[in-house]
Structure formats: structure tokens, C-alpha cells
Amino acid sequence: MEVPAVSYDGLTKRFADTLAVDDVTIDIPLGSFFGIVGPNGAGKTTMLRMTTGLLRPDAGTVSIAGHDVWEDPATAKTRFGVVPDNPSMFERLTGRELIEFNGMMRGMDTDVIAQRRESLLRLLDLTEAGDTIVADYSLGMTKKIAIACALLHNPSVLFLDEPFAGVDPVARQTLEQILRRHINGGGTVVFSDHAMDVVERLCDRIMVIDHGTVLTTGSTEEITGGRRLQDVFVEMVGAQITEEGDLEWLGSSPG
Amino acid sequence: MARVFARLKLRLIANRLRRSSVIQAFGFLVSWLLAIAVGIGLGYAYGALLLAVENDLAISGTVFTLTGLAWLLLPVIAATLDDTIEARQFELLPFTSRQLAYGLTVAAFVGPGASMTILMLAIGIGVGYGFGFVWLLQLAAALSGLAFMIVASRWITTLLTDLLRSRRTQEIAALTIVGLLTLPGVAASLLVAETAENGGPGGFDIEAIVDAMEPLAWTPPGVFGLLVDAFERNAWGQIAAGMAYGAMGLVVAGLLFARSVDRLQTRAAVNRRSRRRRGGITALYPKRYPLPRTPVGSVAAKELKYLLRDSRVKAQLIGGAVATVVLVATGGAALRDTPYAPFAAAFIGFLVTASVIPNQFGFDGGSFWAYQSSSIRLIDVLAGKNLGWAAITLPLVVLAAVAAAVLSGDARYLLAGVLAGVSVTAMFTAGGNLTSILGAYPLPESNLFGSRNVSGTALIFSFLGLGLSGLLIIPIALLIGLPAFLSGPALATLGAVAATVYGVGGYALSMRWIQRLLEARALWLLDTIDKER
DSSP, rough: OOOOOOOEEEEEEEEETTTEEEOOOEEEEEEEEEEEEEESSSSHHHHHHTTSSSOOSSEEEEETEEEETTTTTTHHHHHHEEOOOOOOOOOOBBBBHHHHHHHHTTTOOOHHHHHHHHHHHHHTTTTTTGBBBBGGSSHHHHHHHHHHHTTTOOSSEEESSTTTTTTTHHHHHHHHHHHHHHHTTTEEEEOOOOOHHHHHOOEEEEEEEEETTTEEEEEEEHHHHHHHHHHHHHHHOOOOOOOTTTTTTTTSSSS | OHHHHHHHHHHHHHHHHHHSOOOHHHHHHHHHHHHHHHHHHHHHHHHHHHHHHHHHHOOOOOHHHHHEEEEEEHHHHHHOOSOOOOOOGGGSSSSOOHHHHHHHHHHSSSHHHHHHHHHHHHHHHHHHHSSSHHHHHHHHHHHHHHHHHHHHHHHHHHHHHHHHHHHHHHHHHHHHHHHHHHHHHHHHHHHHHHHHHOTTTTOOOOOHHHTGGGGGGGGHHEEEEHHHHHHHHHHHHHHHHHHHHHHHHHHHHHHHHHHHHHHHHHOOOOHHHHHHTOOOOOOOSSSSSSSSSSSSHHHHHHHHHHHOOOOHHHHHHHHHHHHHHHHHHHHHHTTTSSHHHHHHHHHHHHHHHHHGGGGGOOHHHHHHHHHHHHHHOOOHHHHHHHHHHHHHHHHHHHHHHHHHHHHHHHTHHHHHHHHHHHHHHHHHHHHHHHHHHOOOOOOOOOTTTTTOOOOOOHHHHHHHHHHHHHHHHHHHHHHHHHHHHHHHHHHHHHHHHHHHHHHHHHHHHHHHHHHHHHHHHHHHHHHHHHHOO
16 A cells, blocks of 8 residues: 555644644645645644644644654654745855755765755756845745755655745746646645645645634545635635725725 | 754854955954953953962862853843854754754854853963863863853753743743842852951951852852862862763753753744733824823833833843842941942942843834834934833832932932932933944844844944943943042032933933934935844
């Protein structure tokens, strides 16, 4: 039997009175492009953080390629790469140095690091900016350099938390191409995003989560049933309609 | 792995220099040179003490204990001179917490703090005990002691970073630190009182003070000082015991550090908001405070709102009050009715007031926000911030005046004390304002644990600001101190009135000057602050 790329079993997390993730049990198959969608505060980021060893769950287990993330985090972290929504990086290093130190910290051979670093920089259109300090990068460039660091060790699973937020269309196109290339090479991508059109276009499997509970999961076709994912999503989680007169003052003369 | 962490730290330092402007690079280099000079100076002082005093064990134990205490407290309460590598920056990398703790410790050896300590200990031991083969053994013991201090320091800062994600724990920690800082003062007061009695009227028995400190050689950092001394005496029993104790301390601190690293990386902050704060004040204009409904009043209200929520300010207010009472109670008995009393009272008052005022360095990131979000004139932003801080300082000024009256045994010093506090506050504020406008560096804002990575340049400007303020308050000390010494409280009160005119007048003049400076430099100032934010 094939080991799933990611396997959740009863994953639960509570913050004070809030149940952030409630007993999630699901397998993500190898080679899938998996999208996690949900409204703000649904538990997407919490789930990704628990998956990548950044937040200890209250109950349940997470395995990456058969390695329990919380039993043996150091080994599990060699199997995946992560691009968090707000990556904590050494911003006073240049892009080139950042990738290089990432590789060195992972114990990679310096020749391999140099070769992969240059090809990633070229692919991400960062060759010229490679010698600029990361603190001076734009948001899109920061996301791209974070992706380069996440891909450097050729992980089998790539986790991304809202990778397209604040990224211009050209950079978005590049990121999409890289993620597709990762999938075509046998890798797995798991990402959360609010942009339903992107999720619908890229993902072959989707999970909808709200208030920490998985509302549905399955192939994109099964979930949308020929409709737009945006409409299905709003129907599932419910939409708040603004009452007539709520914002009457907005746009009137200032004061 | 150790090599990679050390290289990373060096690269970060080099990049900071490479990216800095000439003046920033100059500030950074001066900070390093200053650290080295302080290290050499302290080393010679340590050596001189060893030569001058008979009980070398007590001296070494005390030096190592105090150095350990400095390593524990300074990273928490003060800015460091370089980039500190934090555990969270490695959370995505495949390290076990022990590996990471080891790497972070190695990185901490690369920096001005470690260079300064190594210089101090190497020179001190050499000068005091002599250079030679034994010196090498003593140096090895000192380096092990430094390793212990670094591990313990990083453990404390990591633990605090983890714990201090909730406001309540921030307040508890800040108060604990103030308590720890008060301890040496209390201990010194008690020792002075005790030894003054033994040494006869007006004399202090230094040997008795040193002997009383001998137990410090058995604190965890102090035991490395004990080892240094034991190598000199060939006291093999003490060497064996000290090595076992030191190794155990190092291992325990290392394990605690690794545990804190793990908790910091994998635990979320739970910040329960109290019911009282939910739906709190949202209007910019002041409602709770009796302040004018003007732009200056609104900035002052914002400043007060932030400051009263700030753990460090709370800790300084409470700690300042507690320290004053404790120091008056412990030192008062020994000093009352001596010629030193008014000066001791003035010193305590100065310490208490000055501990709060230097936080106010006029223009900062908060000012930028107020200017940007509400288009309030920069000069009004500055005046509003000053007003907010003055309101915060007032209770301590009154308390310091009470301390002056109690210590001197004359109630008339109360008014002189209050007036002195007002004039010192005004002059400190004027000095801080000028420094922040001329220097245009975002100096540590009122965030106890958020100011650890302030650049060396900002630190230099902080010192310059303090120095300038210090110079400006000398006339105040003369106007009040001389009449108090020559004539007594009546003339001192008159001097205090003159000092208040000087202080408040000086503040008003500085604001007029600043207004002219702002007309010419506002854009540059905003640009500089925004870049560094």
C-alpha cells in the first residue's frame, strides 16, 4: 500500500475557549495538488503550522511520507519544505547567502548548493537581485526567495500558506509554473489560499474547513459539481449580507 | 555545525556594516571599540583588586557572579550591539532542539559581549595572579564560565521570549527584573551600614566587605571564579569539586535552554484579553485623562494609554517606588544625621527620576505613526509625547521628594525635591528631544523586550542623549545642592525655584529651536525613521 504524502489522524488544537482544529482525519495522496480553503479564522494556518512542526497539537498525529512530525521532527523536516505566510528569515543576508546558509544548515554539499541556488535564482528571476539584502526585497521577491529556500533540498511535500497573497501577476505565473513542475516531478503540494479561482485552477483535491471542522474533502470535480468553487464555498460556509442602512455614512461628506 | 553558525553570525555583522551609512558604520565600530575598551578597563580593575585585597577567592567569585548576572540581565533590559540570532529563525530547519541550542551558543561567542568578557577575564587573571602556564588553565576555567554564562543568558532570553508573549507574564517578569536590579543596591546599603559600624565612624572596612562576599564563589557562575583561584593555590580538592559543579551547571543550563527552544518553536502564544479591555477606548481624543482637546492633548492621551499598558513603564514606576522605599529604609539608618544625607537623598531622587525619563527620546516610530495617521504637526507630536511622559514621571518625582525629606529629616526638602524633579524632567526631556531630532535614529521605544536588536548606532545616540541631558542638569544640581550644603533647606528651596525657571525655560527654548530644525529637516527625519522601522 502506498504511503500517503501527508496523513492526519484525529488532529486537534484548542486555544483557550476556541476549538481551532477539531479532530481532523484525512490522507493526502502522493503527487496531489491539495488546496485547503476556508474563511478567515477557519483553522487553515493552525493546521499547516501543526503539520510542519511549528505548533504542537493537543491531540492526534501528523505524518509526512510516513514520518511522524511530532515524534521525530528533525527527520520529518528533511522530507518537506514550507513557505509560511510570514516567514521568519535572516533579512540581513543577501538572497544568495540566504539560500546558501539554508543548504549548509541542512548539511548539503556546497557544490550541490551552488548549482541548485543558481538554477532556482534563474527560474525565479532573482539572478540580478541575488546579491541584494532580503530586507530590501519587495513582497513578491520575498515570497520567491522563501520558495527557493523551501525547494533547495528537493522535498517530497511542499507546504505553502497563502503563497499568492500580495504577489503581482507575473510573479504569480512564475510561482504557478514552479509548483506545477514540482508536481510533475512526483512531488506533492499542499497550500491554503483565499483566491478561489487559483485553487480551482491548480488543485486536483480540495478540503473546505470552517471553525476547525472539515466540511468536505475530495477531488475538485466532486466538490464543485460543475459550478464555480467560489459559489460552492460561500454556500457551505454561509455569507454575511450587509443590512440596508448599515454603512449609510460611507461615501457621504466627510465628518 | 558550529562553524556554520559562527559564519552566519559573522556574515550578518558584515552585512550590517556593508549596508550602513558612514555614520551608522562609525557608530557600530565605536560601539565595538567601546566594548573592547571597557573589557580592558574592567580587566585591569579586576587584576588591581586581586593585588590590593587579601581574599582573592572572594574577589574572583564576586567578579564571576557579577559578570554572570550582567550576562543574564543585560540582554533582557538593554539593547545589544549586534544582530542576535533567534531560535525562531531556524524553526523550518531540521534541527533537534539540543543541536539548535548548541549552535545558538556558538553564535553568541561571536560578538562584542563575549569579546569584552574574554578580555576582561584574561587580563584580570593575568594581572592579578600572573601570566604563565597556570594562567592558561585559569583561562580555560574562565572560558568554561563564559560558556555557562552565555547558555544561561540565552536560556533566560528564550524562556522570556516564550513566556512574554502574554502581557501578564511580561509584567511579572519586568517586575522580577526590577527586583533583581534593586538587590545589589540593597545589599550594598546593608554592607555599607554594617562595615561602617565595624570600621568606625565615617570609615568603611573594605576587607570586611570582601570577606562578606566570599559565599558568592559558590553561585553557579561564581564557581568558575573559585576554579580560577583554586588553580593558583593548587587546591586540588576545590578544583575537582568546582569542575564537577561547573560541568553540572553547564549541562543543566544547556538542557533548560534546549527545552525553552523547543517550547518557543512549537507553542502558540495565548493572550487572553480581559473583559475590561474588550471594546476599550478607540477615539483618538482623550476621554479618560484631564487633557486638553487639542492635537497635543490627543498625542499625550495616546502616549499615556500606551505607556500605562507597557510592562516596562509599569515595572519602572512600581520598581522605582519600591527601590526608593527600600533604599531609604536600608541606607537611611546609616546616613541620617551625617553630611552625606542630602546628597544621598538627591542621588536616590536622581536615580529614580532618571530611570524613567531617558525612555522618552522625543521623536520615534510612534511619533511617525501619529504624524502619518492624523496629520498632527510634528512639533505638536513631540509636545504631546513630552506631556504624556511628564504625567508618568510626576508620581516618582513626588516620591523622590518624599525620600529627600525623610533622609534629610527636614520636611522643607519636600518642596525643593518636587521642584528639582520638575526641572530635571524638563531638561532631560529637552535633551532627549534634541538628540532625537539631530540624530534621527529610532531609539528604543517603550517595549521592554522588543529593543534587543537596536543597532549600535542607536545605542551611541542614546548615550549621547543621556550625556547631553546629564550636562544640562548640572546647573540644577549646583543651584539646589550648593545652598543646601552651605545654608540649609530654606536657601535650597529658593535655589530650586531658580532651577525650575532654568529647566522649564530651557525646555521652552529647545522647543523653539526644534521647531526651526523641523522646518528644514522634517522630510529627512521621516525618511530615516521610516526606513529603520
